[in-house]
Amino acid sequence: MSAMAQASPAIPAARILVVDDEVISRDNLALALARQGHDTVTASGGAEALGLLQDSDFDMVLTDLMMEGMDGLALLREVKSRHPDIEVVVITGYPTVDTAVEAMRAGAYDYLAKPYRIDEARLLVHKALEKRRLKLEVARLREQLRERTLPVPMLGAAPCMVELKRTIAQVAPSDATVLILGETGTGKEVAARMVHLFSRRSEARFLAINCGAFNEELLESELFGHEQGAFSGATRQKKGLFEAAEGGTLFLDEVGEMSLAMQVKLLRAVQERTIRRVGGTADIAVDVRLVAATNKNLKTEVEAGRFRQDLYFRLHVLVLNMPPLVQRREDLPLLARYFAEKASRETDRPAPGISDEVMEILSRYAFPGNVRELQNVIERAVIFCNGDEIRAAHLSPELREVSLHVSRAGDRQPMTLEECEREQIQWTLEHAADNRTLAAKLLGIDRASLWRKIKRHGL
Template sequence: MNDLPPKILVVDDEPIARTNLAHVFSRRGARVTVASGGREAVAELEKDEFDLVITDLIMEGVDGLAVLERAKTLWPDTEVVVVTGYPTVETAVTAMRRGAYDYLAKPYGIEEARLLAQKALEKRRLRQEVKLLRERLRDKPDPLTIIGHCPAIERLKRTVAQVAPTDSTVLLLGETGTGKELVARTLHLLSARRDERFLAVNCGAFNEELLENELFGHEPGAFTGAVRLKKGLFESAPGGTLFLDELGETSPAMQVKLLRALQERVIRRVGGAKDIPVDVRIVAATNKDLRREVEAGHFRQDLYYRLNVIVLTLPPLSEREGDVALLSRFFLAKMAKKLGRDSLTMSPEVMDILAAYPFPGNVRELENIIERAAVMAEGEGIDVRHLPPDLRGEPVRVARPCANEPVTLEENERRHVAWVLGHCGGSRTKTATVLGIDRASLWRKMKKFGLE
């Protein structure tokens, strides 16, 4: 877990009480911020997240319960202890119902306050650990799922095992669909950072402004609608790994910001004026030839050399002799589990077709083909008729309107969706698979076209 000292916000309109508490926690290594009232406390909460807030209950203007509510709205995992000179059951129950960890009755001893804060911080730490474990259980792949026995993959696995324990930046090169994110996750799982977060972002999916906000976060008021502080991905994975996919798609201006983050290990939020240190390992990936991009002036040479520490090249599936059968069996077992079937098998004819296919979409395309065939097959056996038409050697039929009945593109799409839905017997899962979209996209189209 992250070993940074806890951040505590102390809120009290009595200077002596405020100073004493701040002194106690600062001496024990905490990063303490003080606020002389509720309004100032809310302003601090809107700027940053705290592990613990200790707030007086009775204050002029914005009282302690308002501070509690604002803290829980902005930062649900922040623990809050309410201090009151009027300890009644009603006061305690009200505070606890609104999310307070506990309350502290005046006059209190310094040791009593310290122990209560320690318990509150321990509760937050345990909650964060549980959340992190759930994320890892949900997202973590088995490192052994780098499937393949061809020489290129065997060399890749050996190199991954060798470089993973280091903190060196890694650049993954390979065509789309070759498994670059899987390799990045495996590098993380085999490293000393395995207990911290792995975060991934597709740099090609955002324009420059959105990508900057996603990576570096923003300060309150940085732009219209930025009402609260947002931490970017660089800050959100302390001690972990950040995977920057499709890095070759970034703009020159973004490349400058990334270079600074890699060189100086600091970032600056959008609208911010101070540098924030970050501790995150960078694994980057691209399907472009970055050396040629540098020569063409599309990619910064200094960033290229900063990334070009350890380079791993993932081979296309068409060059991985014997791995199609191995991967097919893996995806069959995965789909059988997903569909609740005892097993799934493929006929020899299907295996022959797959072995001869060039797979321009690489491993991702193979997985999609297996998923489609598994969904289309009613039993446990997959044969040639369950493959896409182009793999069966049949021409792909495209729905077209009759020549004497011109229709809009939208109407043509509605007819095609309706036809596939009918062809699949009304099964939305099969229809989405055939159309190459997810169920949520299919649902939106059906609702749009009145096909529900």
């Protein structure tokens, strides 16, 4: 049964479930709250209440304590277990200290002793709803802060992105190692930061290192630190990233680029949760959550003897697969507008619109460099745009030519994404006179990624 009346400005309107096996008491309370503007629904017992909670959204539950079947305390525990955001007030005709303490421990906001005055019940409901409003507001602000902490928010409504965000929310609370797989520029570090920000370690540091950017000796020193005099130039002791990230998260990007010797040392750190500085003899305990990422197929690397199988199994606990941009083309307009606004803020100028012609060109382009390449494309266009709209003339000549080249395929049979990428890379190599450094730059990827794509496509 439901009741609704004109809302009072003093109390925020809410949907409230009143549970009591005494009809008169239940209906009187529901009617009094409805007169304050609340949408009230009644139930005669715990089982009926749980059914209503499953089928509809509620802000608050008021339940009698002594009921046949499921009593109010059991209902309270079920509500807080299934719907932790719902505030619960317990009503009892036999108030004792023990009853109150037990209800509060089970998650009740407060209790109401029978007989009570209607004004007393209204005030308690108001306070409980205000507490809930503040909790939800804090959660909303915390979510905004998390988004702002990311260098680039994880934007996108494509099904693959919705699934990815859901998976991140599932794996983040765990302390298990996360392995992020995906092509260059798909946003692996953004995903790693999201894992950190949604974990219990979010108040501690997030540190990142690109394992492919250092030789073996430098990488060991960066990760594990070194003692004074450990090698030429080590004039003082230095803590490594494992120690610096204590209590937080350490992101190892391009972990597949590590040498086998370095993999052994990383394996020991993962297994033993201890590290040893270069030149040191003492084992140092570390408390760090590892998130690793690679654009390589680590299974293939293991089979080829380039990656240790035991380390692979240690890293391959929770896996996130980053979709390439070609698998989420419906997100292109959203991402392009975001990058245009971001670039405009950084250059202190009004954000331009994006013409349909440009969106058509972008939609035809394969983006081997993925989201990072799209960001570079839009940032360049914003710089060269003197009006209020980005047009084709503001894009790089290479992008326009590649897009025109791909568009000439209109009279041919449809191609797979792999075939499109192969043709685009082949054309870019020809355009760059087989200068792979230039070709990689034109495609928005690094030389190593281009080399792997050339090898994969047999070019």
